[in-house]
Amino acid sequence: MINNFLQNLKTIIYDRPFKNGTIINDKYTIIDCLGMGSYGITYLTQNHLNNNVCVLKQMKPSRKKLEKVHLSFENEKNILSLLNHPQIPKFGESFTFNGHHFFTMEYVNGRTFEDLIFKEMMVFKAIDAFHILRDVLDIVAYIHSHNIIHRDLRIPNIMVKDGVIYVIDFGLARFIDDRRNDVFNTEMKGYDIEKKLKREIHYKSDFYSLGHFILFLLYSGYTPVSKKEKSWEEELVLPDRARQLIRRLLQLDPPYNHVEEVIYDVDQLIYESK
Numbered sequence: 424m425i426n427n428f429l430q431n432l433k434t435i436i437y438d439r440p441f442k443n444g445t446i447i448n449d450k451y452t453i454i455d456c457l458g459m460g461s462y463g464i465t466y467l468t469q470n471h472l473n474n475n476v477c478v479l480k481q482m483k484p485s486r487k488k489l490e491k492v493h494l495s496f497e498n499e500k501n502i503l504s505l506l507n508h509p510q511i512p513k514f515g516e517s518f519t520f521n522g523h524h525f526f527t528m529e530y531v532n533g534r535t536f537e538d539l540i541f542k543e544m545m546v547f548k549a550i551d552a553f554h555i556l557r558d559v560l561d562i563v564a565y566i567h568s569h570n571i572i573h574r575d576l577r578i579p580n581i582m583v584k585d586g587v588i589y590v591i592d593f594g595l596a597r598f599i600d601d602r603r604n605d606v607f608n609t610e611m612k613g614y615d616i617e618k619k620l621k622r623e624i625h626y627k628s629d630f631y632s633l634g635h636f637i638l639f640l641l642y643s644g645y646t647p648v649s650k651k652e653k654s655w656e657e658e659l660v661l662p663d664r665a666r667q668l669i670r671r672l673l674q675l676d677p678p679y680n681h682v683e684e685v686i687y688d689v690d691q692l693i694y695e696s697k
């Protein structure tokens with residue numbers, strides 16, 4: 424309780440975002456603060472040298488003494504600079520300015536699925552939802568082919584711009600062999616199972632998140648008919664193959680181990696619904 428209070432106080436004092444118009448490193452003018460995550464503050468900025476708009480991420484000052492914060496910041500930088508895919512923001516540069524740590528990346532001027540579903544109340548037909556999942560899987564296949572697990576494939580981190588899907592936010596991404604930081608590898612009795620399913624450094628954690636992602640899309644067109652809470656399998660009318668796919672993604676049935684297996688099943692599903 425006291426610890427939480429002190430952390431909140433530190434955040435208020437140290438993590439005040441830079442004001443719009445501030446120039447960072449003689450180069451980046453802050454246009455807006457896009458948000459504050461667990462370890463970073465994210466800005467939309469304009470680079471004076473080329474006039475390009477880009478995203479600038481700052482390590483949270485209140486947390487810069489924590490090893491895990493440095494690790495996450497370094498990981499995101501390393502992973503983004505390694506990946507080179509048109510649907511993943513490209514890494515720009517990293518630097519220290521006035522004692523603050525920063526890096527830049529490409530700005531995706533699109534909308535997140537969180538905004539589409541909850542702000543724009545967009546409704547996705549089941550077939551469109553599976554086509555979107557298929558597009559996301561191509562990006563995930565690329566990420567996994569570099570032995571990287573994203574570990575945060577949620578609706579706020581999947582975007583669409585002009586009909587093209589993008590995956591952002593690699594703050595929790597890890598290399599598959601980075602087992603030293605995988606707390607879920609050790610015996611953890613009574614540990615939060617949900618957290619393990621989402622965060623274990625294994626390909627199947629990304630599939631688990633995609634199980635939830637597809638459910639968000641499918642539920643966008645759902646109107647409850649009774650007040651009694653039911654499971655997604657009772658509420659959503661889905662073909663058997665779709666239900667089986669989601670059950671495996673959510674690890675309710677034996678999980679998928681490789682993205683190609685998921686792609687195969689989604690392709691079959693799309694083919695059968697033609």
Ligand SMILES: Nc1ncnc2c1ncn2[C@@H]1O[C@H](COP(=O)(O)OP(=O)(O)OP(=O)(O)O)[C@@H](O)[C@H]1O
Pocket residue numbers: 457458459460461462463464465478512528529530531532533535579591592594
């Ligand atoms: N490359 C990008 N292009 C466009 N918007 C981005 C980009 N990166 C981040 N954002 C947006 O900036 C905001 C803050 O993102 P950020 O990843 O720093 O934190 P978060 O997702 O809120 O928290 P956490 O990192 O703890 O998950 C989000 O609204 C996100 O959509």
